[in-house]
Amino acid sequence: MTALTEIPVETTVDPVLAVRDVRIRGQVDGREIVKGVSFTLAPGKVVGIVGESGSGKTMTCRAVLGILPPRFEVADGAIHVAGQDVSALSQAELTELRGSTISAVFQDPASYLNPSIPVGKQVAEVVKVKKGFGRRAARQRALELLAAVRLRDPELVYGQYAHELSGGMLQRVLIAAAIAADPRVLIADEATTALDVTVQAEILDLLADLRDDSGLALVVVSHDLAVVAQLCDEVLVMRDGEVVEQGPTSRVLYQPEHEYTRLLISEHEQYGLDRFLAREGS
Numbered sequence: 001m002t003a004l005t006e007i008p009v010e011t012t013v014d015p016v017l018a019v020r021d022v023r024i025r026g027q028v029d030g031r032e033i034v035k036g037v038s039f040t041l042a043p044g045k046v047v048g049i050v051g052e053s054g055s056g057k058t059m060t061c062r063a064v065l066g067i068l069p070p071r072f073e074v075a076d077g078a079i080h081v082a083g084q085d086v087s088a089l090s091q092a093e094l095t096e097l098r099g100s101t102i103s104a105v106f107q108d109p110a111s112y113l114n115p116s117i118p119v120g121k122q123v124a125e126v127v128k129v130k131k132g133f134g135r136r137a138a139r140q141r142a143l144e145l146l147a148a149v150r151l152r153d154p155e156l157v158y159g160q161y162a163h164e165l166s167g168g169m170l171q172r173v174l175i176a177a178a179i180a181a182d183p184r185v186l187i188a189d190e191a192t193t194a195l196d197v198t199v200q201a202e203i204l205d206l207l208a209d210l211r212d213d214s215g216l217a218l219v220v221v222s223h224d225l226a227v228v229a230q231l232c233d234e235v236l237v238m239r240d241g242e243v244v245e246q247g248p249t250s251r252v253l254y255q256p257e258h259e260y261t262r263l264l265i266s267e268h269e270q271y272g273l274d275r276f277l278a279r280e281g282s
């Protein structure tokens with residue numbers, strides 16, 4: 001009889017996000033602005049999307065979140081979130097999916113907060129709506145979330161208004177709101193772009209901790225290769241709606257095959273990517 005230990009163990013984990021040959025088209029002029037993007041994301045993994053402005057990074061994310069702007073459509077391909085084909089979902093089901101299974105933070109956090117409601121209350125509101133908590137429990141959970149994103153005095157921050165907080169603190173509040181319903185995927189679209197280098201590094205560390213502690217899978221969109229180098233397992237390089245190169249981050253950064261990737265790397269060397277590459281290689 002075969003010993004149990006000799007039976008091969010299935011190690012493949014179901015992806016939490018699978019994007020297959022997605023094409024996005026403007027319905028007015030028929031222009032294809034994303035021309036076939038594919039990747040899969042397993043729990044606890046991080047995929048990065050880099051490329052110049054207008055290359056289709058944000059539109060790809062918006063398609064994944066089911067929030068393309070009016071008159072844009074996914075013309076071809078498929079998106080599965082936690083095994084569900086998003087094209088088969090109703091608006092109500094998509095709304096339910098957002099926040100609870102897949103969530104996002106963008107640049108300019110202040111614009112996502114109501115200026116006249118204390119920020120903690122806004123996080124508590126997400127907990128109430130998405131988790132069905134009562135008022136007191138939602139407040140308690142919001143305080144825990146503010147602590148989890150390493151805001152130093154959660155009680156104080158809870159009652160503050162957006163204009164009283166720095167950009168880095170606001171981004172932490174937004175991350176707290178984004179993870180309030182325990183999503184499995186978080187999209188960070190240029191989430192650290194507007195922040196100074198030290199605060200950016202702190203937010204990237206925070207995202208890495210969330211990945212390590214809860215198996216959160218991340219999609220990190222950035223025009224900054226150094227950000228992607230720090231966090232991502234796999235990277236997609238986009239230009240004009242096309243993925244010109246894709247693969248494990250270390251391979252793409254060490255042995256870029258595409259001329260455009262080489263250009264991006266040389267442009268970033270002055271921002272410290274060279275230091276990252278030296279550390280990885282040593």
Ligand SMILES: Nc1ncnc2c1ncn2[C@@H]1O[C@H](COP(=O)(O)OP(=O)(O)OP(=O)(O)O)[C@@H](O)[C@H]1O
Pocket residue numbers: 033051052053054055056057058059060069223
């Ligand atoms: N709301 C919109 N209405 C019309 N066109 C849009 C809209 N948003 C994006 N586009 C167009 O879609 C294309 C892809 O834009 P997208 O925002 O995805 O690029 P990106 O790579 O995220 O750039 P950036 O780094 O500047 O955010 C661009 O040609 C852009 O002009």
